[in-house]
Amino acid sequence: MRPATHPFDQALTFEALGEGRFLGRTHPGYANMVGPFGGVTAAQMLHAVMLHPERLGEPAALNVNFCAAVADGAFEIHAQAVRTNRSTQHWCLSMYQGDEVVITATAVTANRRSTLRAQDAGMPPVLSAEQVPPMSGKPPVAWIERYDIRYVQGALPANWDDSDSGDSHSLVWMADSQSRPLDLQSLTAYADVFFPRLWLRRARRVPIGTVSMGVYFHATAQDLAACAGGFVLGSARAQVMHDGFQDQTGVLWSADGRCLASTHQTMYYRE
């Protein structure tokens, strides 16, 4: 096997230790302010399921809990299929650094059967990615350079003046800076690309981090192939922020309007 050349594939390069244990490392290209970008950590948890020899079907749901700051360096993911049904399978996962649990996750994989499709979450009419300028004022963290991010609406505040914008909704085109075919792992990372909704709503840059995030996967193999490394549109908004926690609900669409994933998370902040 040739070494991976794309940083995301490098981040997903694990050594299988047997019995559902995988040895990986944080990737400096996806470093955040402290520790790695949570989207890549979530993708790494999913990737352990994808690599597991007992996996049945494709991911339908993933929930990741950020228990502690992941330290730069090595980690071990333990993945266990706790229940295998005829067409669905339930996974429990933990990421360890030394003896410490830093991440927990659950996942559901399934053999999906073709049914009629109905999509209530229509993609809003927006300018194409090519018509929107790349994000300016990127925070000085490595991971954000791995993505081509173009805010259609709800960009980072130009002035951190504590003014209440009254709205936490963003619409944003996103793609890997270095082109890479879309898969469910990279889609998982995309689901965490949105900056904290509180920063937008309150024009106040407080320390904030994801505590728990989930992704429901809707993209078919055909949907992923059709994206072919192009832009995905994301929508995210908070529903409420109070007493140190802020929720977020979001959707990711292909450029032709297919809902690829829905996502939700809750973040912890200090004022």
Place this chain on the structure above:
Amino acid sequence: MRPATHPFDQALTFEALGEGRFLGRTHPGYANMVGPFGGVTAAQMLHAVMLHPERLGEPAALNVNFCAAVADGAFEIHAQAVRTNRSTQHWCLSMYQGDEVVITATAVTANRRSTLRAQDAGMPPVLSAEQVPPMSGKPPVAWIERYDIRYVQGALPANWDDSDSGDSHSLVWMADSQSRPLDLQSLTAYADVFFPRLWLRRARRVPIGTVSMGVYFHATAQDLAACAGGFVLGSARAQVMHDGFQDQTGVLWSADGRCLASTHQTMYYRE
């Protein structure tokens, strides 16, 4: 301790076996078509955290995975605090029947500090619960009798004629039929009171069941006390349904418009 008289409190009556293990039973008053109403099962998982002597703070997030049909009768919940930080704590939980895992869950509890509050998810203008008639055509299952359910919008289809309604959005008032003060356990059950969105969107009653559901808790003790056993307004819609899975995103408000919880789930169906 006197025996509980409210069926929900009876459903939450556990015997503590020590080391985070709790023995409980399904409650016939919350029986569904097969096994118990998932909302009560989710509440039972949360309740094990609430009873745990090592718990820090109050619930902020809960995610529950329905791995297999819960059989009527006894179960054992194992709750473990896998990580305790200064102000947050991470839980992993499993429900066993015999040697089989039937439910897994993760939860986050936290000591919350007072911050400014911002609420993007405003309660839509609706008739008060008193102005809306109780749900008609209730399916013949026990659990639904435990709730006073009043659909403002998006009620069960009157005709199961496979017509596409084009919309899966419901607004519904809900309360315990036998009045009971609201707590985070009953709020968890409320988050699962919505009937499957596919039934509404497609006017087709297919077999369907929740695979994974999550609740982010926003209600303060004061919010819960203010509800005082009254009605809560729920909003739920699917974003996409295809190839055997349907997602759902929802919000629960107090009658005076405070966002008490946000919720999301994915359901498995057969056509």
